[in-house]
Amino acid sequence: MDREPSKKIRDILKRDSKAILTTTRLPYVFMADKARGDFAYDVDGRKFIDFSSFIAVYNFGAGSIEDVKKAVKLQADKLMHTAFYDYYSELPVEFAENLLSMFPKGFGKTFFSNSGTEANEAALKFAKLFTKKQYNIAFYGAFHGRTHGSLGLTASKSKYRKMFGPFGNTIHALYPYCYRCPLGKEFPSCGVACADYVKDTIFARDMPADQIGAMFIEPIQGEGGYIVPPKEFMKKMRKIADENEILLVSDEVQAGYMRTGKFLAMENFGVEADIYSMAKALGGGLPFGATITRTSLGDIPKGSHASTFGGNLMAVAAANALIKYVKKNRASLEKVSKEKGAYARKRLEEMKERYELVGDVRGIGLMIAIELVKNKDTKEPAIEETEEIMKKCFSKGLLLMPTGISSIRIIPPLTITMENLEKGLNVLESAIKEISIRKR
Numbered sequence: 255m256d257r258e259p260s261k262k263i264r265d266i267l268k269r270d271s272k273a274i275l276t277t278t279r280l281p282y283v284f285m286a287d288k289a290r291g292d293f294a295y296d297v298d299g300r301k302f303i304d305f306s307s308f309i310a311v312y313n314f315g316a317g318s319i320e321d322v323k324k325a326v327k328l329q330a331d332k333l334m335h336t337a338f339y340d341y342y343s344e345l346p347v348e349f350a351e352n353l354l355s356m357f358p359k360g361f362g363k364t365f366f367s368n369s370g371t372e373a374n375e376a377a378l379k380f381a382k383l384f385t386k387k388q389y390n391i392a393f394y395g396a397f398h399g400r401t402h403g404s405l406g407l408t409a410s411k412s413k414y415r416k417m418f419g420p421f422g423n424t425i426h427a428l429y430p431y432c433y434r435c436p437l438g439k440e441f442p443s444c445g446v447a448c449a450d451y452v453k454d455t456i457f458a459r460d461m462p463a464d465q466i467g468a469m470f471i472e473p474i475q476g477e478g479g480y481i482v483p484p485k486e487f488m489k490k491m492r493k494i495a496d497e498n499e500i501l502l503v504s505d506e507v508q509a510g511y512m513r514t515g516k517f518l519a520m521e522n523f524g525v526e527a528d529i530y531s532m533a534k535a536l537g538g539g540l541p542f543g544a545t546i547t548r549t550s551l552g553d554i555p556k557g558s559h560a561s562t563f564g565g566n567l568m569a570v571a572a573a574n575a576l577i578k579y580v581k582k583n584r585a586s587l588e589k590v591s592k593e594k595g596a597y598a599r600k601r602l603e604e605m606k607e608r609y610e611l612v613g614d615v616r617g618i619g620l621m622i623a624i625e626l627v628k629n630k631d632t633k634e635p636a637i638e639e640t641e642e643i644m645k646k647c648f649s650k651g652l653l654l655m656p657t658g659i660s661s662i663r664i665i666p667p668l669t670i671t672m673e674n675l676e677k678g679l680n681v682l683e684s685a686i687k688e689i690s691i692r693k694r
């Protein structure tokens with residue numbers, strides 16, 4: 255299949271490079287035109303199976319929930335923007351109630367913004383207000399956003415932070431990346447020794463616990479490489495937080511909203527956080543962030559936080575229609591995510607057996623990644639091969655996104671048919687096979 259960019263695409267690329275500042279882009283050029291369900295189409299009308307959910311946003315297929323589209327169209331005719339943190343409006347309140355109904359008991363307050371990074375900025379400020387403490391703990395490998403406060407928490411790639419410091423009030427702890435243990439140990443014989451770093455090193459050498467207000471954690475590290483911590487680790491973090499009056503903030507921006515089968519990814523660990531941040535899938539394709547707090551934490555002082563577009567009616571209309579769909583279908587979405595995830599994991603584990611390149615397979619539900627290595631013993635990251643595989647898959651009609659240093663995410667919509675899931679995995683395997691043969 256011809257996947258060389260057409261003249262039309264080349265022309266748009268030229269205009270793009272003139273008018274748009276450089277940010278991040280993939281190793282292949284997908285010039286999006288439209289998407290429906292399992293498929294995405296480029297401006298030349300070429301069709302792709304979507305294994306990216308457009309970066310974990312379309313968790314239920316692009317444009318496939320009719321009620322979301324209907325709600326947005328109706329709202330567009332009525333009122334798009336309501337200055338919600340100045341005026342009042344019923345729809346954001348209804349949405350807040352629906353959202354909170356998906357949370358464990360005791361979660362009763364929300365703040366709405368427009369993105370994941372803003373949801374975390376709000377969490378940073380709220381934690382300071384609630385605890386009167388200035389410092390935070392975050393983890394190496396974490397990604398919490400790119401605005402100044404959240405960038406201080408982010409530590410997945412140094413290039414994200416280069417030139418933007420100083421970031422004075424966050425101290426980074428060790429995340430249990432068991433495939434590449436930062437302490438050179440093995441789970442479970444390690445007894446999750448990395449968890450002790452918080453007490454032994456941070457509290458003892460960096461900053462006493464009584465100065466630390468919040469611990470920001472991704473239940474599964476997203477940009478860090480889809481790293482799944484052992485349950486014991488998360489429970490230890492909860493315990494450390496409890497013992498030291500530190501608020502646990504779960505960043506659910508990527509792992510939340512049913513991606514792992516659970517509404518909150520933290521549910522997989524049997525742990526409750528005190529503050530949750532959400533975005534990506536939450537808005538059903540429109541920009542939306544939310545910060546959700548435990549009722550017992552109380553309220554924030556008037557005027558201490560707000561946002562012009564927070565609670566924007568277009569985004570809220572989409573989010574409210576989507577949460578109603580999720581509420582109604584929660585059990586079946588959990589089931590399909592488990593089943594499809596298990597099938598994908600099995601296929602990927604088989605690939606790990608067959609190909610030297612596939613070093614690790616990990617994930618929960620339909621949040622899965624494979625880590626590619628040049629050699630299973632040395633675990634040298636197969637960076638170029640990762641790019642080549644994604645390019646090859648693109649040329650064969652499959653959209654994939656990278657994560658970590660040399661990993662590929664497998665995050666199709668939860669609603670993907672088994673047929674398309676299998677087709678996509680077949681494409682991925684054929685690309686891994688081709689690259690593996692070439693490397694020999």
Ligand SMILES: Cc1ncc(COP(=O)(O)O)c(C=O)c1O
Nearest residue numbers: 369370371397398399476507508
């Ligand atoms: C876990 C996590 N938190 C925060 C963010 C930042 O979200 P946004 O890009 O909407 O600001 C991301 C984005 O990928 C993320 O994965």
